[in-house]
Amino acid sequence: MQPMVFSFETLTEYGGLGLDYSYSAAVAEELGNINCGAIPMAIGVQTDMATPALAKFGSDKLKKEFLAPSISGDKVACLGVSEVGSGSDVASIKTKAARKGDDLIINGGKMWTTNGAQADWMCCLVNTSDGKPHVNKSLVCLPMDSPGITVAKKIEKIGMWSSDTAQIFFEDVRVPRSHIIGEEGQGFTYQMIQFQEERLYAAILVLVPLEKMIADTIAYARDRKIFGKPVLDNQTVHFTLAELQTELELLRSAVYRAVALYVKGQDVTKLASMCKLKAGRLVRETSDKCLQYWGGMGFTQDVLISRMYRDMRLVSIGGGADEVMLSIICKFMDTLPKPGK
Numbered sequence: 083m084q085p086m087v088f089s090f091e092t093l094t095e096y097g098g099l100g101l102d103y104s105y106s107a108a109v110a111e112e113l114g115n116i117n118c119g120a121i122p123m124a125i126g127v128q129t130d131m132a133t134p135a136l137a138k139f140g141s142d143k144l145k146k147e148f149l150a151p152s153i154s155g156d157k158v159a160c161l162g163v164s165e166v167g168s169g170s171d172v173a174s175i176k177t178k179a180a181r182k183g184d185d186l187i188i189n190g191g192k193m194w195t196t197n198g199a200q201a202d203w204m205c206c207l208v209n210t211s212d213g214k215p216h217v218n219k220s221l222v223c224l225p226m227d228s229p230g231i232t233v234a235k236k237i238e239k240i241g242m243w244s245s246d247t248a249q250i251f252f253e254d255v256r257v258p259r260s261h262i263i264g265e266e267g268q269g270f271t272y273q274m275i276q277f278q279e280e281r282l283y284a285a286i287l288v289l290v291p292l293e294k295m296i297a298d299t300i301a302y303a304r305d306r307k308i309f310g311k312p313v314l315d316n317q318t319v320h321f322t323l324a325e326l327q328t329e330l331e332l333l334r335s336a337v338y339r340a341v342a343l344y345v346k347g348q349d350v351t352k353l354a355s356m357c358k359l360k361a362g363r364l365v366r367e368t369s370d371k372c373l374q375y376w377g378g379m380g381f382t383q384d385v386l387i388s389r390m391y392r393d394m395r396l397v398s399i400g401g402g403a404d405e406v407m408l409s410i411i412c413k414f415m416d417t418l419p420k421p422g423k
């Protein structure tokens with residue numbers, strides 16, 4: 083397998099700017115200023131979730147065909163990992179790509195695919211053999227206009243309304259074998275590496291919304307008077323907001339440290355998983371506690387805090403649920419039960 087160290091400079095020939103990952107992180111943080119979770123998520127699928135494996139491990143031909151137009155914005159990418167029966171347990175996916183001459187014939191389907199209803203291509207995880215589940219998978223660049231692909235439905239969600247989430251079926255979809263990213267059979271490993279950027283992105287993305295939720299709540303609670311004084315003047319209110327702000331600063335430090343280490347080429351799987359776990363929990367806690375101080379107004383569609391409450395709930399589920407993050411952290415801490423003991 084290729085080493086973890088990856089130079090973004092190599093992407094200039096495909097239209098990249100040759101900047102390191104910290105610039106990507108800065109963009110992700112700035113996208114948090116969009117007053118919703120869905121648009122930054124949809125952009126992140128293109129920049130940090132469906133394309134990193136192709137950029138790191140793909141052939142020159144594949145990068146020209148799929149990465150270059152994704153960088154220029156001419157093609158929309160989506161990531162097809164999750165299936166109806168496999169979300170947390172990625173190794174258990176059922177979609178199969180059978181070899182036929184120089185082609186692959188794909189059957190199965192994907193679930194929860196962000197951008198899936200409008201994407202031009204999918205970075206799709208498939209089983210390319212019947213071997214052991216961690217070495218029988220490949221990531222494939224799948225053009226979404228291939229015959230046999232059906233976007234079955236757009237899924238109705240409690241939040242993230244401005245991002246489409248699709249269920250997709252594959253029936254005898256034919257793609258050239260040369261569309262496999264990197265080495266055949268290494269797809270699971272590549273996807274685990276690709277997840278690092280997805281999880282970092284998710285953690286970076288919540289920083290500005292957290293800041294905004296707290297700031298907006300301070301402004302509202304200062305203005306809103308009950309029992310003859312501002313809501314904010316109750317110690318339980320301003321102490322709670324101070325706690326949340328402190329937690330935010332700790333998350334920010336961990337995220338920036340993870341980004342700095344990643345730029346140096348280090349494997350940040352453990353730290354990125356910790357950041358994603360903490361990000362998910364903190365946005366839930368912050369949106370819930372802040373919404374409370376808005377009273378009935380917090381329960382309306384008219385204020386940002388209610389949208390944050392709905393949209394940000396996904397952070398603890400998408401890209402690996404909190405429990406999956408905990409399992410990864412446990413593996414690094416060597417705390418999991420040993421087989422046979």
Ligand SMILES: Cc1cc2nc3c(=O)[nH]c(=O)nc-3n(C[C@H](O)[C@H](O)[C@H](O)COP(=O)(O)OP(=O)(O)OC[C@H]3O[C@@H](n4cnc5c(N)ncnc54)[C@H](O)[C@@H]3O)c2cc1C
Pocket residue numbers: 127160161162163164166167168169170171193194195196197239242247396399400401402403404405406409
């Ligand atoms: C809006 C949205 C967008 C998405 N976008 C994409 C996308 O673009 N591409 C893609 O491939 N997927 C996408 N997903 C799928 C997402 O990654 C999965 O939903 C997620 O990984 C959880 O899988 P699952 O839904 O199948 O839940 P399950 O795997 O059924 O898990 C259910 C719950 O079990 C718990 N759990 C999991 N593991 C453990 C454990 N070890 N111990 C105890 N409890 C555990 C967790 O609480 C988890 O939420 C998206 C999902 C949503 C909702």
